[in-house]
Amino acid sequence: MRYLLVALLLALMGCAAQQEPFSVAIDPLLPSTILYNGEITPENVASFEQLITNSPTKIESLIINSGGGDVFAGIRFGELVFEYKLKVVVDKACASSCANYIVTASDDVTVRNGGLLGWHGGALQPIYVPITSNKQRANKMLRKEADDFLTQWQQAEHDFFQMVKVNQAVTILGMVPGLEEKRDAQLFSYDQQTLKQLGLHITYEGEQATTSRFGEYIVQIFSVSPDVLETLLTQHNKILQQH
Template sequence: MRNLLVVLLFTLAGCASQPEPFSVVIDPLSANTIVYSGEITADNVGSFEQLITNSPTKIESLIINSGGGEVFAGIRFGELVYQYKLKVIVDKVCASSCANYIATASNDVMVKQGGLLGWHGGALQPLYLSLQQSKNQVDKSNIKDEQFIAKWRQAELDFFNKVKVNQIVTVIGMMPGLHDKRDAQLFSYDQKTLKRLGLHIAYEGEQATHSSSGEYVVQIFSLSPEVLDLLLIQHSKILEQEKLGLLSQGI
């Protein structure tokens, strides 16, 4: 489990581009907008919460540029976006925890021209990583790691139930049948698939797959309703098998 958790946290640390220095400010051109740039951490999200709480004007929009960061900080960030019903504008990148919890928390997300939006795992990721590894490679001896993942999974489940988005959005690109087709660090979905998953995301122009430097970063999956239904059924079966496995172990 130790090796599994290290891989998990490494892949959730950010995207391919180097994170910009952190800043969170009221947009000088719009008193109703906060601009957040940089890593998602407890301290940084605390600064965002303080700014939106104490703002003399009603904050209606969030412009964000983030490669991700800490998962529990990301969940808190998403809860604030949902609470304040913020419109979210993705500037350059929204990946990892940003995609998981910010892009999913708003009913109005706009990705600017050239902006990158992509997922690469979530609290259910350990389940799919373990499917890709032999049993001998997965060390389940570290109780603290298991407790962390259990706490994260419950927090993420509660979050997605609140925002009414299917939690599977974070791991579809890791599922059997799609994982082998992955050819980019991040994955996303065409707009029809995003809508079927409960997301409200629009793009200025075409969905970007390459960074400003030309690096291929985001793979776009186009899933028909039939294929998505099959994946949802498969996902439910995997979760049920996991539950039965834990019960048989007395966990």
């Protein structure tokens, strides 16, 4: 049912980047590093947790390539990154649940040259994009399940961001009036000054990438001055209080 409900929410949140086959392993050349490639699912995150828990050497770094996946699995993944104080390296891409809960959980994130990092929504997104559809209106039970899912997700995400001390608005700031009208890409991110103000610790090996290796424009980078950011966050907090 979780995936059914997530599928309904994808109409609002957009599709995650296309996933590559899943693999998780300790780097044979760097025994303190785990390589994670593919979708974030409960089963995949359980494999990661088993690997880091049973590793004969202390795991210090995570190299990840993921277009996202299940939100609760993503939160659990982020909790592990935070608990083990992992350095995170974004290889090719980190989007959706990967951006929401993995890079936000680390105090030391590096995005490799050409790597894509982008958000497209989170648990607070329905504030700006109400969940309505003919199918949902016709099926009250399905709507209740979706509402219950959102309630649980919103609480879990709130608690997560309180723990990692990152502003939860990072997941939806590109949807707030003032920026939403300027959206022209599937994913959004922010310049390094804005990322730092939101509580993230990210270093880019090159320029912030906006296009895939095939030249497709995927990530829009918002450059937001401190004054404008404060205004947007104040506006967001007022809307949040009304819900």
